[in-house]
Amino acid sequence: MKKVIPTFIAVILLLGVSFTWSTCTMNTFNKTKASVLQEDRGDAEKYYSNYCASCHGKQVKAFVDREKWVYGSTRSEMFDVVKHGVEADGMPAYGEVLSDMQVYELVDYILAAIEDKKSADFNSGANEDVVFVSEGMRLRLELVADNITSPWAITQSQEGRLFYTETSGKLFSKKDSVIQEITGLPSVKYKGQGGLMDVILHPDFENNHLIYLSYSKPKPDDDGLATTAIFSGRLENNAITDGKDIFIAEPYLSTNLHYGSRMIFDNDGYLFVSIGERGRRDDNPQYLGNDLGKIHRLNDDGSVPVDNPFYNTPDARKSIYSYGHRNPQGLCYNPARNKIYDNEHGPKGGDEVNLIEPGNNYGWPVITYGINYIGTSITDLTHQEGMAQPIRYWVPSIATCGMDIVTSDKYPAWKGNILSGSLKFNYLHRDVFDENDVWLKEEKLFPEIGRMRSIEQCADGYIYFGVEAPGKIFRIVPV
Template identity: 55%
Template sequence: MKQLLPFSILLFICFSSCAQQTPSNVIAEDPTEINYTTEIIVPELDIPWGMEFLPDGSMLITEKAGTLIHFRDGTKTNIEGLPEIYVRGQGGLMDIKLHPDYETNGWIYFSYASAEGDGDGGNTAIMRAKLQGNTLIDLEQLYKGVPNTKKGQHWGSRLEFDNDGYLYFSIGDRGNRDVNPQDITRDCGKIYRLNDDGSIPTDNPFFDTSEAKKAIFSYGHRNPQGMIRNPETGKIWIHEHGPKGGDEINVIEKGKNYGWPVISYGINYSGTSFTEITHKEGMEQPLFYWVPSIAPCGMAFVNSDKYPDWNGNLLVGSLKFSYLECLVLENNEVVKREKLFEGLGRFRNVKLAPDGYIYAAVEGTGILKIVPKSN
């Protein structure tokens, strides 16, 4: 039986320092209550990293510890046939995405930490496969970041398709901020673009650059754990973790440098500074940034008649503060922040499903469905 979990919702009010630390167009208003609550749809999950909805309404869910779950008719079934998952720190089995033409070709894409290749440790890999019964078949590794490292942080990794069928994915800087993000001859700290079969588009920005990683689409990133296609513009939007402050939302453009770690609105976790500048010629400014950091994870544009209060806005999960944030957008600019379901738990993912409802993955709880309150 589904459990109904009502939570009062408070409008997010910017702190007194907000006007100095975040874009000045963020508007604070009086607290108000909204008209939605949550139901637990898939209970008893630890760290549900990714989720995707199959055409029959069932759900595929990745657990970071290395389990792929098929949830159908109230039952969780573990899917066999995964590659070996290297579970370390923030890495494990991560995002999952269906091919846009899944009903015809059956391809399922997922990202995971892999120890394959030279050297100790691992790095982020992208694979596709098909589902036959409760088993993955026809596995094809499409990309594997190098080098391997035993560091446990900043694996990325989200997956998204654009309107032209290209596959985008992220790999974080893997804890090597002073080398990887600004060097296009190295993996890590990048957004990548592939054809759906794993081949590299010849019009990628560095395809003809000597020694460059030809799959790179943009660079200068820290640890992007949110990625979504804007349904109105078709652009790929990401958000990425800053250090202590400086989480960012960026609209990804071909060949652009997003600045990490040369420019940033954050500081070291110790409180010391690692850069004195927030702007530099040839480096992109974020569409929005958070100070203090909320540790964003997962994101979804709201485009559904089931949520008239939120339509056209962006939802972002907060790991650090355990809430779901609604960013009110006007002309692709953030004008207001709303804090939703505060105290519910660490929001790992949020997704607008084909049924028009919003689903959220909360660590230690499971998959929640956001529904209108009963009158």
């Protein structure tokens, strides 16, 4: 009996120590989780800001406001995606820079936002009664269309019929408050950054009814591969007839990102098309033997002008106008000065506005002002002989998308200014340049309006823009 009591006491003490350790460990875990799920989200919020915001938007509540999580929304599924990445969709493996505990903290921060999400009020600046002042002009926003999945592009005919695309593969028109869906479109690969993208009208649309669409085209014999293609046909009432691809970027790839896709016509009727490097920076943008990471110049039927800069260069693609591009999702033309500009996504930092000139190499990835998403270096170079400099760049990135130059008399104080959208910071960005394209100043307009995807000065002279989450199209109206 004398031996039993000490043994019993020892067991009790051991259990007590074990219980205390378990309770402490569980409390530590719960405290860590609670600190993420409640107020003290400092580290996880920093991880989101540093590693996620450049692609998914500054506000985590916007990122989680979605119907579907492609790779799952459980804690373990999110952990795997964040740690190991998804190369085909351009998602880096953040396990290279974050510990497992830090990855879990980031995942819990996102899960907390899912649990706590409310209807995000992106439209605090979109009330039609609110008047904004810029350069002495009084402006308000007018809602043109809503309930849109993702308004990638907007254009308008001379008779006032507005057209806009949804990345899911649909094209709509609106006139006199009547919205109609257009049929006769190509089948798109709606995955990752792919889908139905830009829409523009032929300069002589009122007579020839030609409409042009850019889209991610699945390879006919292997839908695991895709590329950027340009589709054109005649619009008859609400249907595209005689539609066909007039340009297909080669090669097809398995990645689902960096399609580029913007189109413009110049004064001479040439069609310019931006094509991204599809996430293969070391293979494509500096190689003249394929179409990726380039801006192309075409005739309106897709044939190639014989005076293109690389038309007679052995082994080069004849349609190339400029190269060394990453992912140009903005393209605009100043008809008064006969100048073309693009904006393109950098990596982490290094978004750019470029003056596009024939034969120029814009440097990606040999030179850049950005770094890898995980924080490692891409190159030590920001300049190199024979490579063009941007006329404007952003560090940190604003995730620029959509672009136009103001030429309308409706906005006299903005004439010649370049407008770009910000997917990351949810505003319209206005840049002012002098006559030599030297950057002078900027203005950030309509803060928190939403992820700005498309901008267009339309035929009626008004500036329209489209935002995501929720999908809406607005018109800027002087008052």
